[in-house]
Amino acid sequence: MIDAIERTLELGAAPDRVWKALTDANEITAWFGDSAELEPRLGAEGWFGWESHGRFAVRIEALELETRLAWRWAREADTPLDQTRSTLVEWTLIPRPDGGTTLKLEESGFGRERDREENVGGWKHELGHLSDHLAST
Amino acid sequence: MIARMSAEGPLSIKQLAAPLPISRQAVTKHLDILQAAGLVRVQKAGRERLHFLDSSPLKEVEDWLEPYAREWDQRLSRLQRHLEDRS
Secondary structure (H helix, E strand, O other): OOOEEEEEEEEOOOHHHHHHHHHOHHHHHHHOOOEEEOOOOOOOEEEEEEOOOEEEEEEEEEEEOOOEEEEEEEOOOOOOHHHOOEEEEEEEEEEOOOOOEEEEEEEEOOHHHHHHHOOOOOHHHHHHHHHHHHHHO | OHHHHHHHOOEEHHHHHOOOOOOHHHHHHHHHHHHHOOOEEEEEEOOEEEEEEOOHHHHHHHHHHHHHHHHHHHHHHHHHHHHHHHO
């Protein structure tokens, strides 16, 4: 995907440990935001908070224990998810032979904001056509 | 095609089509789409039309996503430190 951020992290910690850091609200605040309220359950809604930016609504959209987690979060603070643009953050945990974890992150969906800002000239749309076209020839 | 234009510079449709197992018509269609997307530009050289790559739209996306990517890099290194502290 073109409008996505992708990162891969090689961690010494085991998948269950990494999973906890990603899903436990207390642990999330140790590395992500200043405050968090979110239950590790499919469909759960909560928020991530930053003292300087406000609270960002979040909803868990995929959850496979110690394997995969996806949450959608609002691009604007203090606004319900269905009233603002949002991006999807997807985490994938892959166990390493040494007991550690390969952690993949992808955040996608920025494109809609781009479209709205109309500073693109429709190239993204066209690239979509291109890939459709390439797939059909 | 994109890779070749990137490596070899401006090319005609004939040159672009030559090594590909598709017709010149198909190449033309591809180029039209790339052109509409702003990724390919055309310059005339005599009677030939040469196609060259303009990657600035892609660079634009990269620049635009850069601050968000940097934020993630910071969060991920905090996550890494957090996990190292506790394990």
